[in-house]
Amino acid sequence: MNRSKLVAALLTLTLGVGAGVLDMDYFLFAPTLVQVADVKNTAQPNQQSDFxxxxxxxxxxxxxxxxxxWAGQSGDSANVVIPxxxxxxxxxxxxxxxxxNAFAFQNNMTSVTLPKYLTTIDQSAFPYLDKLVNVDFSQATGLKTIGDQAFVALKQETPITLPDSVTSIASLAFAYAATNQVTLGRDTQEVGFKAFAAMPNLNKVILNASLPAIGAQAFVYDSNLTDVNFTEATSLKTISEGAFIYTGLKASLTLPSSLETIGTQAFAGNQLTKINFDENxxxxxxxxxxxxxLVDTITxxxxxxxxxxxxxxxxRIxxxxxLGxxxxxxxxxxENKITKIANSTGKLASHGAVNxxxxxxxxxxxxxxxxxxxIDTNDxxxxxxxxxxLSNNVTYDQDTGKFKIPRNTKQFSxxxxxxxxxxxxxxxxxxxxxxxxTIPPSKGTATLTDGSKTYDGKKVSQSHYAPTLTLRNTKGVTVATIMLNSDQYVIDHDGSAVGTxxxxxSPNEIKRLQDQYPNDDFGLTSVKATFRINAASTPGGNGGGSNVTPSNPSTPSEPSPSDRSSSSTLVDQPDNIAQMGTVVYAVKKIGLYNxxxxxxxxxxxxxxxxxxxxxxxxxxxxxxRDAKGHxxxxxxxxxxxxxxxxxxxYITADWQSVRPVYYAKRHSTMTxxxxxxxxGYKWANLTGKIKKYRQGTTLKxxxxxxxxxxxRFVLTNGQYITGNRKLVEMGHRTFPVKVQAKGTINRYANFGLTKRNQHYAKKVHKVFKVYGFDYSQGNSVIRHGTLRYRVTGGYITGNVKYIKIIK
Known part of the structure; x- marks a missing residue:
C-alpha cells in the first residue's frame, strides 16, 4: 500500500470516529477496519531502526x-517489542x-510489549488493529496517561491489568475492545468519556480505592458487565451521566459510602433488582x-x-x-407498582408517581x-x-375508606x-x-301478585298478565319491585278453562336475580302466585269483557335498572335511555331530588x-316515574x-338535559x-401507557x-384512549394559538387568578402564546366557571372584554 493511500485511509478513519462516536444518544459507530494481507508470524525482536x-x-x-x-509482513515479526x-x-x-497514530494500520501485528520507562501513550496510538491480541503492560511501571482511542477496538480477550502508575484513561481509550476483565491501577484518578464503551466481552471491572469519579458513558453498552466492585471504591464521589447505561448489571447493587452524585441515566436500562444507598x-x-x-421498597x-x-x-417498586x-x-x-409512600415531610411533584x-x-x-x-405524602x-x-359492581365509601364487594366476587379493579x-x-x-x-346469604322474602280475568276462551299466556315481584331483605325493607313480562314467569298447565x-x-329469571343479589336468599324457587279464570258474567253485567285484574291492585314501582331489558314497562322507551350502571352527565342546569x-x-x-x-x-x-309518568x-x-x-x-332523564358520558359510536377524528x-394505552382497560396526548391534539x-x-376509541396506531366526552370531542376542534390584550392585563400563577405574577400596561398590548385552556370553579356545582388561557409563565383571563384572539 503506498503512502498516499495510507494517509487517505487514516483521514477517513479519523473523520468517521470524530464525527459520530461521541453523540449524546449513546450511539457508537461500528469500528472502521483497514485490512492487509495475512503473513507468517516470525516473532523476531525489533531493532531501533524498525521504528x-x-x-x-x-x-x-x-x-x-x-x-x-509492516509488522507481520515481509519476514518482519508480528510480535513487537519496543526497546x-x-x-x-x-x-x-x-x-x-x-x-x-504510531501503530496505525499495523493490522498484522499480534502483540506488543511496552517499554519500562514509558509515561504516555498518545491518541490513537494502536487504533483498530485487527489482530492485536496481546498488550504487555507489565514492564511499563511508570505509565501515567493513556490517550483518546489509544487501544480502540483492541482484540485482546484476556484480562487487562493496568499499571498502578496510570492516573488518566482518556475518551474511548479501550472502546470496542474484546477483553473480559479490566483492573484499574492503584493511582488512576480519571476514567474518561466512553473509555471502556461497547466492550462485548467485558464482564468484570475492578475499581481502585483512590478513584474520585467515573466519566460520562464510561461503560455504556457493556452488555455482559455484571461485576463491579463499587464497595471497594472508597473515594468515589461521582458516577457521571450514562456511566453504566445499558450494561449487564443485575440483581442487588450496593454503592460506596463516599458517593455523593449519581448522574443522569447513570444506571438506566439494566436489570438491577435492589439498590442500597448510603447516607452521604x-x-x-x-x-x-x-x-x-427494582422491586420492594426503595429508601x-x-x-x-x-x-x-x-x-x-x-x-417494579x-x-x-x-427520609429527608x-x-x-x-x-x-x-410506572411502578407503588402502594406505599412514606414521605411525611416532603412533597411529590406534579406527576411525581403516576401510572x-x-x-x-x-x-x-x-x-x-x-x-x-x-400513603403519607404532600400532607x-x-x-x-x-x-x-370500580369493576364488577364493587363500590367504595370515600368517607369510611371501605369497599362493598358483592358475594362471589373473585376479582375487581x-x-x-x-x-x-x-x-x-x-x-x-x-x-x-x-x-x-364464605358468608351465609341474608334471608329475605319474595312475593308475587296474583291475577284474574273473566273467561274469554284465551289461555293465561294470552292474557297480558304482568305480575309484580317484590323482594325484601331480612329487615323487611323493599330491595326491588319488578313488573314481570311473560318471559320471566312460568304457567303450570297453561290453559283457557275456568279455574286456578x-x-x-322462570329458571332464567331466578338465575338472573340470584346473580344480581348474590348476598341475599329470597327463596326465589318457592315463590308462587295464582291466576284465576272466572266464569263469564250473566248478560247485563260488564258485557262479558276479558279484563285482567290483579288480585291485590296497586301501582307498581318502575323496574330496577337490571330489569330494563326484560320488563314490559320499559318496552316503549326511546333508545337513548342510559343503561343501568353507566355514567351520565348534565348538559343543562338540573336538580338532584330525594x-x-x-x-x-x-x-x-x-x-x-x-x-x-x-x-x-x-x-x-x-x-x-313520577306521578305524571315522567x-x-x-x-x-x-x-x-x-x-x-x-x-x-333522582334526576331527570330528559335527553335535552342529561346524556351519556361515553361515546357509543365511532367518529373518524377526535380532539x-x-x-x-x-x-394512549396498549390495552382496552387503559393499562400499559404508551404516550400522553396534550390538549388540542387531533387523533385518528x-x-x-x-x-x-x-x-374506548382504538386509534389508527393501535393505541386505546378513553371515550369520555369530558376528555375528548368528536371532529377537529381548533383552539386559539395567540391572543392579545386589549388594554391593561395581569398574568397569574394559578388559573383561579388569585396569585398575580406579572402586570402588563395598556400601551404594551401584550401578545401571548396560548398553550391550553381551563376554567375556574371547575369543581363547583353552583358556579359555571370562567375561561382561562394557559400561557408562558402562568394564566390569563379568557374574557373577550380584555383579550382578543389573533390566531
Whole structure:
C-alpha cells in the first residue's frame, strides 16, 4: 500500500470516529477496519531502526512516532517489542512516549510489549488493529496517561491489568475492545468519556480505592458487565451521566459510602433488582435508574437533596421511603407498582408517581383502603385517594375508606388518583384478587301478585298478565319491585278453562336475580302466585269483557335498572335511555331530588350548567316515574372533588338535559379537550401507557370498542384512549394559538387568578402564546366557571372584554 493511500485511509478513519462516536444518544459507530494481507508470524525482536523517533535532548527522552516496517509482513515479526532505550549520535534516550497514530494500520501485528520507562501513550496510538491480541503492560511501571482511542477496538480477550502508575484513561481509550476483565491501577484518578464503551466481552471491572469519579458513558453498552466492585471504591464521589447505561448489571447493587452524585441515566436500562444507598448521597440524576427491575421498597437517605425527573421510572417498586425533604422531579417514581409512600415531610411533584400498576390478594371479610395502600405524602393520607372505574359492581365509601364487594366476587379493579395543589401527584390502576371467607346469604322474602280475568276462551299466556315481584331483605325493607313480562314467569298447565293456574318464576329469571343479589336468599324457587279464570258474567253485567285484574291492585314501582331489558314497562322507551350502571352527565342546569316527584321541598341541590370538561356526572342506579309518568334516573353523584360526591337521589332523564358520558359510536377524528390531556394505552382497560396526548391534539380513530360499561376509541396506531366526552370531542376542534390584550392585563400563577405574577400596561398590548385552556370553579356545582388561557409563565383571563384572539 503506498503512502498516499495510507494517509487517505487514516483521514477517513479519523473523520468517521470524530464525527459520530461521541453523540449524546449513546450511539457508537461500528469500528472502521483497514485490512492487509495475512503473513507468517516470525516473532523476531525489533531493532531501533524498525521504528521512527523524535528526541528530546534536554530530558534525554524519545518518542516513538511510527514504524519503518509492516509488522507481520515481509519476514518482519508480528510480535513487537519496543526497546526501553534508543541511541542517537552517541546519546542514549529513554523511550517515554508512543505518539499519535504510531501503530496505525499495523493490522498484522499480534502483540506488543511496552517499554519500562514509558509515561504516555498518545491518541490513537494502536487504533483498530485487527489482530492485536496481546498488550504487555507489565514492564511499563511508570505509565501515567493513556490517550483518546489509544487501544480502540483492541482484540485482546484476556484480562487487562493496568499499571498502578496510570492516573488518566482518556475518551474511548479501550472502546470496542474484546477483553473480559479490566483492573484499574492503584493511582488512576480519571476514567474518561466512553473509555471502556461497547466492550462485548467485558464482564468484570475492578475499581481502585483512590478513584474520585467515573466519566460520562464510561461503560455504556457493556452488555455482559455484571461485576463491579463499587464497595471497594472508597473515594468515589461521582458516577457521571450514562456511566453504566445499558450494561449487564443485575440483581442487588450496593454503592460506596463516599458517593455523593449519581448522574443522569447513570444506571438506566439494566436489570438491577435492589439498590442500597448510603447516607452521604446528595443527588440522584434524571432517569438515573430508569427501566431496571427494582422491586420492594426503595429508601432514599436523609441527605439526598434532589431526585431528578424519571429517576426510577419503569421499575417494579412497591414502596418508597423518603427520609429527608428532597426536590422530586416529574415522573420520578412513575410506572411502578407503588402502594406505599412514606414521605411525611416532603412533597411529590406534579406527576411525581403516576401510572402505577398494582396487584394484591385480599382475604379479609371486609376490605378497606388501608389494606391496599399506606400513603403519607404532600400532607395527604389514604382517605384522600380518589377511586374510580370500580369493576364488577364493587363500590367504595370515600368517607369510611371501605369497599362493598358483592358475594362471589373473585376479582375487581379500580383506578386511583391523589391530587395536591390541583395537580395529580400519584395515580394508577389496581387489580385485587379477592378471596373472602364464605358468608351465609341474608334471608329475605319474595312475593308475587296474583291475577284474574273473566273467561274469554284465551289461555293465561294470552292474557297480558304482568305480575309484580317484590323482594325484601331480612329487615323487611323493599330491595326491588319488578313488573314481570311473560318471559320471566312460568304457567303450570297453561290453559283457557275456568279455574286456578299456578304461577312461578322462570329458571332464567331466578338465575338472573340470584346473580344480581348474590348476598341475599329470597327463596326465589318457592315463590308462587295464582291466576284465576272466572266464569263469564250473566248478560247485563260488564258485557262479558276479558279484563285482567290483579288480585291485590296497586301501582307498581318502575323496574330496577337490571330489569330494563326484560320488563314490559320499559318496552316503549326511546333508545337513548342510559343503561343501568353507566355514567351520565348534565348538559343543562338540573336538580338532584330525594323523591321522584320533583318539588322545591325535596330538592337536595342544584347543578348549574358547566363547561363540557367539568359537567357533573352521575351513575345510573335505577329508574322510576313520577306521578305524571315522567321517567327519572335514580343516581349517585360521582364528581370526586365536589361537596356532593356520593350523594344519591333522582334526576331527570330528559335527553335535552342529561346524556351519556361515553361515546357509543365511532367518529373518524377526535380532539383532546381535557386540560390534563389523555393517555394512549396498549390495552382496552387503559393499562400499559404508551404516550400522553396534550390538549388540542387531533387523533385518528379506527374503531370504538366497549370495556365493561364504558367505551374506548382504538386509534389508527393501535393505541386505546378513553371515550369520555369530558376528555375528548368528536371532529377537529381548533383552539386559539395567540391572543392579545386589549388594554391593561395581569398574568397569574394559578388559573383561579388569585396569585398575580406579572402586570402588563395598556400601551404594551401584550401578545401571548396560548398553550391550553381551563376554567375556574371547575369543581363547583353552583358556579359555571370562567375561561382561562394557559400561557408562558402562568394564566390569563379568557374574557373577550380584555383579550382578543389573533390566531
Amino acid at each position: 521512527k523517533w523524535t528526541y528530546d535532548p534536554t530530558n534525554k527522552t524519545a518518542t516513538l512516532t511510527g514504524l519503518s516496517i 526501553d532505550t534508543v541511541s542517537d549520535n552517541g546519546t542514549t534516550y529513554k523511550v517515554t512516549e508512543i505518539g499519535q 448521597l446528595k443527588m440522584i440524576g434524571i432517569s438515573a435508574f430508569a427501566y431496571n427491575q 432514599i437517605p436523609k441527605g439526598v437533596t434532589s431526585i431528578g425527573g424519571q429517576a426510577f421510572i419503569g421499575n 412497591s414502596g418508597i421511603d423518603v 425533604t428532597p426536590t422530586i422531579g416529574t415522573d420520578a417514581f412513575s 402505577q400498576i398494582a396487584t394484591a390478594t385480599a382475604e379479609n371479610a371486609t376490605l378497606s383502603i388501608g389494606d391496599l395502600f399506606n 395527604k393520607k389514604n382517605l384522600d385517594l380518589d377511586l374510580s372505574n 379500580f383506578s386511583w388518583a391523589l391530587t395536591a395543589a390541583n395537580d395529580t401527584v400519584y395515580s394508577g390502576n389496581y387489580t385485587v384478587d379477592y378471596q373472602a371467607p 293456574y299456578q304461577i312461578s318464576l 323523591a321522584k316527584n320533583f318539588s322545591k321541598a325535596n330538592r337536595q341541590t342544584w347543578y348549574v350548567q358547566k363547561p363540557r370538561i367539568y359537567r357533573p356526572m352521575f351513575v345510573v342506579t335505577g329508574y322510576t 321517567l327519572r334516573y335514580q343516581v349517585r353523584d360521582v364528581n370526586h372533588l365536589t361537596k356532593n360526591r356520593h350523594e344519591t337521589g 383532546v379537550i381535557s386540560p390534563q390531556g389523555v393517555n 380513530v379506527k374503531k370504538v370498542v366497549t370495556h365493561n360499561l364504558t367505551t
